[in-house]
Amino acid sequence: MTIAGAQEGAMYGIRRAVAAAMARDLTAFVLPGPSVARSMGIDLANAHLRLVGTPRHANLLIVVGPLPPGLRDAAAVTYAQMPRPRAILALGAGDIAPLPDADVSAPLTRAGLRSGLADLRRVIAAGAFRADTGEFNAPALEVRVEYTCPMHPEIIRDAPGDCPKCGMTLVPRETASDGHGGHGGHDMPREDRPNPADHAHAGHAQDAGGSGAYTCPMHPEVISDAPGKCPKCGMNLAKAEEVESHGHGHGHGHGHASHAPSAHGDHAGQDDKAGGSGAYTCPMHPEVISDAPGKCPKCGMNLVKAEEVESHGPGPGHGHGGHGGHGKQQDHSGHDGHAGHGGHSKAAIDGIEPHFMSMVEMTKDQPRSSDGLQMDWIKVPFGPFFPGLPAGLRLTLTLDGDTVAASDATSLVGATDLMDGPQMRVADFVERLATMMPLSPVSYRALACAAIEVAAGVEPDHDARRARAAAVERERIASHLNWLAEFGLQSGFLWLAARAGALQLAVQGADVAGIATQAGAIRRLSRRVQAAPLMRMRLRRIARIGKDAPASGPVELARGGGSDARTGDPTLKDLGFEMRVRNGGDALARLRQRCDEIAQSLDLIAAAGRIAVPQVPDVDRVSGEGEARIETPRGTASLRVKLANGKVVEADLDTPTDVNIALVETVTAQQELGDALSAVASLDLSPWEVRG
């Protein structure tokens, strides 16, 4: 009995003790995430294991519930990042390929978790080591080698050859067959880590200069017809050609960051055509030109023959800088930045240290930050399984230093069709919609029922409506507590993470009496969160959104105004509902808004007196169309359905996350990394809801 991901080695002596220790000390990474697990009623906090934030520190991968197809490749990457011995526990997960078969499978219940973990401990204690271990392979892990021209990055071929544009030999480059992994930047154990050659910029210097014009050596975008000073830095403008031919070399060095170092030899030759008249010039100040050797009047460096500067453009100065710097920092796909040095150092120029690095040359053609500095930009993927971000959301941040220069948020869960065929039975449709949204199943069940009732023209009775409203309110409390727990995890407020998570599990399936017993604890938690030290400092003025940006739910109400689908509902009015709004529109206002809503929902549930999950309406061969709106925990969702002969034949859903996900770019722009992540978290996105 061994586990699939056993560590190599015979099972004897001390290894038995180590295996026993591993079985005792389970460190788990949860897929899709702890928040989804809690929504499904799985209490991992009390399962005698430690949840960790990176697969590198885990020896157990727990898959909770069915894994959406869009997340499976990322799951395989996550598994590959775990050190051996590694085990998989699948709780009601079904098909998890390309992950290997689970070492232990159990049903998705608390009892299932208990027995599954007990089995797993036995398996690990007995089989953490094995003499022959196989490699884990999955299509998502494959690295494809493609060939590209160092001069023309748009040329990409599957086989080696020459560039059709310039005839240069194409150079190999590694690329992932899938563009994105779970935790980007993590290298995989043994297997080569795929990673997109993420280039924030493909700056080629030759684009910069205009013909015959004057331009600033520091700011290539500054172009003038006459000589003068640069409006940005005050330097003297230089003839564009000069800058251009000089920058050319740099352009290469820069472009090389993504290419194999072998290509550099080719370059030096290429650039010879740019050779000048044999004058002397300063390697740092191309505008200094002299007929005789000497010192640069600006920096005192020895002047060098102009040809040398140009032909060795990508040489010691730039090339080295370009490689040392870029290969490492900018391009995390893991090109060896150091391998490139050897070849260059030979081409030493008089007066320049062989390893001289010029920041000016290195960064000249890179895009500028908002503060005017030029830094290396790196593109870092966060998610889809990043602790503190919504599970299933892939957030790609282009970082300029530690400031976000650009962001992209995509749901990897993927929208599933609302209908599984041309027509569906009403009960199946309701069930399908509820299971599609694991983070708020009750709300979507209520929404489906309401839309069908409108379409069929049936009215549930007063009591049923109240009980249904109470069920949605209960889910709102649970969902907001879940958000608080996730926020606690992200911001390192671990007491909050533990407490809110426990309360969520307690509230989730509770009846009115059960909620009443927790109400005091929930209100205390909500007060304590808002009063916690550093909380205001952490969230105030973070992720502000304007009055006119489209938003939904607490995000919208927290900036003063907006709409709540509950306002028009007579049932809720009857229960004493009043729309709560807050001014601010920042992450702090959103936190307070959610805390307010929790308190209000507690009151509404107490007023309703009964909680019942909505029952599928009885529609008997009716035809018709109807639309319903409901305020889910994340905002207003609306559903249109068309019934024909008592079957659902058409359905169309709008969700709040579809609206709010568009805000990611606004709220992360020019934010420090930590602030940007809090900003994204403050939107409470559900990747399962993304349909557009």
Next chain:
Amino acid sequence: MSILVVLLSLAAGAYALAVIERWAVHGHLSLTGPAWAALALMGRESLLARKSDRLFFELGPVLLLVAGLMAVAVIPLAPELIITDLATGALFLNAALAYVLVALIMAGWGPNGAYAMIAGWRFLGQFIAYAMLIVMPITAVAMRAESLSTVEIVASQAQLWNVLYQPMGFVLFVVAAMGLAWLPPLDLPDATGELAGGVEAEYTGVRLAVLRLARMVIILALAGATVTFYLGGWLGPWLPAWAWSAIKILVVAAAMLSVGRYMPRIREARYLALSWKLGISLALANIFVVGVIALVVPI
């Protein structure tokens, strides 16, 4: 002899801290937990990230451990129980801890991963924020003791502990110490929810065990420094000197480890702004006030 005793108590202290940290992070108190965890780490694959800077990657955790051990060398557990009573002990402590920064940058850069690298640079960015607030309060402590020897500093507190004599310095020093040991809420370089473990993110197996141990030693060294400089070191009635040191150090370390559990992590920009603008001014004011008191009422 005293070296052996200090090292043994260091090992015991590191284990006790591991127990407390486990509680602070995962919420369960288990006396045997860290032992099992350490044993389990020994058997795990120790991965070397692809295209890593091997030298930095391997040396980072070791250098961190060395820095911590050097700092511990000048912490007195009792008048005679100290590895080396340097005349410049307080300065030496500061010099040893300067290598924490180097080690963390190496550990961040080494594995060639974005999260670790950002974490390393973050720590570099905070350098002045905590380093000034370590040095300046120590200056005021040395002013009172008229010595940089840690033993002398403890002895100078016989009448009144420095925590009462210069409370402002105490607060600044503890905050800066937490920043230096990257403890929550100042845990920007490992920030679980932001950088998935940061500098620790790429370490596995034995290397991770060394990194964790090194961090415990750093925390112990800083708690020891706090006790030495402000809480009267081994001074105390009834119990033997070493027992007072042990109790005080463990209580301080436990407090430093657990306070972050009850608040969110500070924002990087705020941390820097507060340290530079408020912290350094207060530290200067502290030196001035202590100077005046030392001249006027010599106790």
